Each structure stands twice: as structure tokens, then as C-alpha cells.
Amino acid sequence: MSQPASTKENLLQAARNLFWTRGYSNVSVRDITTAVGVDAALVSRYFGGKRGLFEATLAQIDRWSALDSDADDLLTNAVNSFAQPYDPKKDRANAFSMLIVNINDPEVGDDIRTLVQQGLADPLAHKLDGSLRQERAAMLLAVLFGAALMRKNFQLQGMADKSPDDIAIQIRHLAQAALRFDG
Amino acid sequence: MSQPASTKENLLQAARNLFWTRGYSNVSVRDITTAVGVDAALVSRYFGGKRGLFEATLAQIDRWSALDSDADDLLTNAVNSFAQPYDPKKDRANAFSMLIVNINDPEVGDDIRTLVQQGLADPLAHKLDGSLRQERAAMLLAVLFGAALMRKNFQLQGMADKSPDDIAIQIRHLAQAALRFDG
DNA sequence: TGCGCGAGTCAACAATTGTTGACAAATTTT
DNA sequence: AAAATTTGTCAACAATTGTTGACTCGCGCA
Numbered sequence: 001m002s003q004p005a006s007t008k009e010n011l012l013q014a015a016r017n018l019f020w021t022r023g024y025s026n027v028s029v030r031d032i033t034t035a036v037g038v039d040a041a042l043v044s045r046y047f048g049g050k051r052g053l054f055e056a057t058l059a060q061i062d063r064w065s066a067l068d069s070d071a072d073d074l075l076t077n078a079v080n081s082f083a084q085p086y087d088p089k090k091d092r093a094n095a096f097s098m099l100i101v102n103i104n105d106p107e108v109g110d111d112i113r114t115l116v117q118q119g120l121a122d123p124l125a126h127k128l129d130g131s132l133r134q135e136r137a138a139m140l141l142a143v144l145f146g147a148a149l150m151r152k153n154f155q156l157q158g159m160a161d162k163s164p165d166d167i168a169i170q171i172r173h174l175a176q177a178a179l180r181f182d183g
Numbered sequence: 184m185s186q187p188a189s190t191k192e193n194l195l196q197a198a199r200n201l202f203w204t205r206g207y208s209n210v211s212v213r214d215i216t217t218a219v220g221v222d223a224a225l226v227s228r229y230f231g232g233k234r235g236l237f238e239a240t241l242a243q244i245d246r247w248s249a250l251d252s253d254a255d256d257l258l259t260n261a262v263n264s265f266a267q268p269y270d271p272k273k274d275r276a277n278a279f280s281m282l283i284v285n286i287n288d289p290e291v292g293d294d295i296r297t298l299v300q301q302g303l304a305d306p307l308a309h310k311l312d313g314s315l316r317q318e319r320a321a322m323l324l325a326v327l328f329g330a331a332l333m334r335k336n337f338q339l340q341g342m343a344d345k346s347p348d349d350i351a352i353q354i355r356h357l358a359q360a361a362l363r364f365d366g
Numbered sequence: 367t368g369c370g371c372g373a374g375t376c377a378a379c380a381a382t383t384g385t386t387g388a389c390a391a392a393t394t395t396t
Numbered sequence: 397a398a399a400a401t402t403t404g405t406c407a408a409c410a411a412t413t414g415t416t417g418a419c420t421c422g423c424g425c426a
Contacts, residue, residue, distance in 0.1 A: 222404065222405050222406075224406085225405095228403090
């Protein structure tokens with residue numbers, strides 16, 4: 001039995017959808033409020049402003065399901081998280097899109113940087129075993145983000161036009177190489 | 184004997200520096216003109232507007248030096264193009280940064296997409312031999328762009344804090360894996 | 367009935383943006 | 397020297413942006 005969604009929750013969801021696809025600076029407060037059907041003033045009322053609303057959406061990404069695994073099937077999970085088609089319900093693949101779209105924003109870029117470093121890269125490196133853990137973690141993320149960048153943002157032929165299964169094979173090939181790096 | 188740079192050339196250079204580092208929407212016409220020391224109206228006068236000025240900078244990237252090689256040392260050139268430190272004089276490493284920074288811009292994103300597809304990915308695939316050329320070209324670009332993204336934009340530890348030589352070793356490892364892909 | 371309160375609207379603000387037309391100065395052309 | 401063309405400035409514009417304060421409406425409660 002779900003409660004009738006409050007306006008505040010509606011704003012949060014609309015903000016997530018818009019920020020995560022268009023990027024912070026490319027979404028106006030009025031874009032969000034008209035999507036919900038309320039006045040623009042409510043954003044400042046409820047969240048203290050546009051920036052506060054964005055950070056409220058950021059706070060929802062405190063856990064990365066790609067890290068919910070031991071070192072063995074970490075590769076499988078990492079590959080799957082990018083191979084899956086876009087699904088606004090699952091925060092996993094969605095979150096990566098948001099990061100790329102917002103990383104170069106002068107207003108929120110720093111937030112994204114620390115979120116990825118501390119919330120994703122550091123835990124990932126800690127999960128690996130062997131030497132050069134930080135380097136291999138960074139290389140794995142380079143592969144995953146690079147594939148997402150080519151597939152979703154640049155929409156390159158040879159990546160954007162592949163089925164999730166096909167793309168998973170390509171990414172797995174690269175991810176394995178990243179984890180195998182030993183100098 | 185270089186001519187004294189004309190104001191139009193100065194605008195073009197200032198626009199390149201700013202657009203390529205901050206992104207199109209994050210740079211105002213007045214940012215560019217005050218950097219040169221002239222009035223903002225000159226952009227519309229000389230280039231037909233902000234958009235025209237941006238496309239004038241895009242027109243300067245019609246050739247990719249990473250493609251100036253046969254299939255053999257293509258990998259070496261590709262790796263070098265990303266390992267080199269940021270240098271506003273050389274358009275090579277610079278151009279990739281520009282592409283990432285502007286790819287998500289609603290105004291110029293499509294320009295970047297077609298430029299990369301037709302000017303970079305297609306010629307690259309044509310240069311490869313063997314099967315799955317389009318896929319391997321896309322994978323190589325995923326590695327190169329992903330490394331640039333982690334290093335310059337996300338500034339991940341394990342990539343951003345490496346010397347050009349060290350980063351070249353990592354990228355070469357991944358790039359070789361990309362070119363070796365056979366399904 | 368009257369009081370208070372949460373929810374939301376409305377009008378307006380200051381700032382920033384890209385662009386334009388009229389004008390002034392300087393330089394070249396005739 | 398006079399005319400014309402280039403080169404640039406200046407003021408102003410309309411649109412968009414985030415934010416604020418005053419206000420209205422509806423509902424529970426005394």
C-alpha cells in the first residue's frame with residue numbers, strides 16, 4: 001500500500017530523472033517544477049534551493065550495488081552494471097550516467113569527483129587483492145566508464161548498437177585485461 | 184615574422200582555450216571577449232554569434248594526428264596522444280578533452296558526436312585489419328577516452344597522479360587488449 | 367465560529383545571457 | 397583633402413535564471 005506521493009517526493013524524483021540525463025546546469029528549476037505541476041518556489045522552500053535539491057538526489061547514491069560482491073564475481077557484477085539497458089528504477093546503471101553527465105559541471109563537478117573517489121574507487125581498490133590495487137581499480141573504472149561514455153554519450157557504432165549481451169562480452173574482455181595488469 | 188594577431192584570431196584562440204576546458208554552455212560570450220579585451224558585440228559581428236564561434240573552433244579539428252600512421256604503430260601513436268601532458272599548443276590531446284567536456288551539451292553535443300564518429304571512429308576502423316573492425320575501433324576509443332576521463336575529468340588516484348610514462352604503460356596494456364578482441 | 371498551520375501560488379527581484387542597432391574613431395581608398 | 401570602409405564601443409533589448417516575500421486556500425482543532 002503506497003502512500004500518495006508527496007510533492008516533495010515528486011520533486012525529488014523529477015529532479016533525479018532530469019539531472020541524471022541532462023546534467024545539473026542544463027536543467028532549470030522550472031523544468032523540474034513544471035514536470036511535477038507545481039510552482040518553482042517550492043524548490044527553495046523544500047530543499048533550500050536548486051543546489052540543495054541536487055545534493056538530495058546525490059544522497060540517494062550512497063551505496064553501489066556493483067560492490068556487493070566478493071572479489072571473485074566482482075567482475076561479473078561490474079560488467080552487468082554497464083551492460084544492462086537504461087532503467088530509471090535501478091540506480092546502478094543510472095548512477096554512472098549521472099556521473100559522466102555532471103562531472104564537468106563547474107557547480108557540482110567536485111561533488112561528483114569525491115563521490116566517485118571515496119565511494120567507488122577506494123572501496124573497489126580495497127576489494128582487489130595482489131599488487132597495484134589502486135592502479136588496477138582505476139583501470140577497471142576507466143574501462144567501464146569509457147564503455148558507458150562511448151555507448152550512451154558518444155553513441156558510437158560498434159557499441160551503441162549492440163545488445164546488452166554482446167556489449168557484455170566486449171566489456172568483460174577489457175575488464176579482465178584491466179584486472180590482470182601487473183606493471 | 185608573425186603578423187600582429189588580429190582581433191578575430193585572438194577571439195578564436197581565446198574561445199578555443201575556454202570552450203575546450205570549461206565546455207560550451209559554461210563559457211559566456213563576455214568571458215571570451217573580456218579575455219581578449221574587446222566588446223562582446225564583436226562575436227556576433229565576426230562569427231555570427233556564439234554558436235558560429237564554436238563551430239569555427241571545431242573546424243580547426245579536421246585532422247587527427249593519431250591517425251597519421253599505418254596499422255603497425257597506430258597503437259603507439261594512440262597511446263602517446265593520451266599520455267602526453269596537457270598542452271594548449273598541440274591540438275591532439277587537447278581535442279579529446281574538448282570532446283568529453285562538450286559531449287553532453289544540449290547545444291553542441293550532436294556536432295561532437297558526428298565529428299567523432301565520422302572523423303575518428305570510422306577512419307580508425309578502416310585502418311584496422313582482420314574482423315570486427317568497427318567493434319575493435321570502438322573498444323580502443325573506449326579505452327582511450329575512458330583513461331582520459333578518469334585521469335583528467337574524474338582525477339582518480341592511480342591515474343591522475345601518474346607520470347606520462349607510467350600512464351602510457353597502463354593505457355598500452357588496455358589498448359592492446361582492445362585490438363586483440365576477436366569475439 | 368474562530369484560530370492556526372501547512373501547502374501552494376503569485377508577482378516580482380536582480381543577475382546573467384546572447385544579440386542588435388546606432389554611433390565614433392581610425393584607416394584606407396579615391 | 398574627401399569619401400568610404402574597416403574596427404570597435406556603447407547602450408539597450410528580451411529572455412532566462414534562481415530566489416524571495418506576501419498572499420491565498422484548505423484543513424484540523426479549540
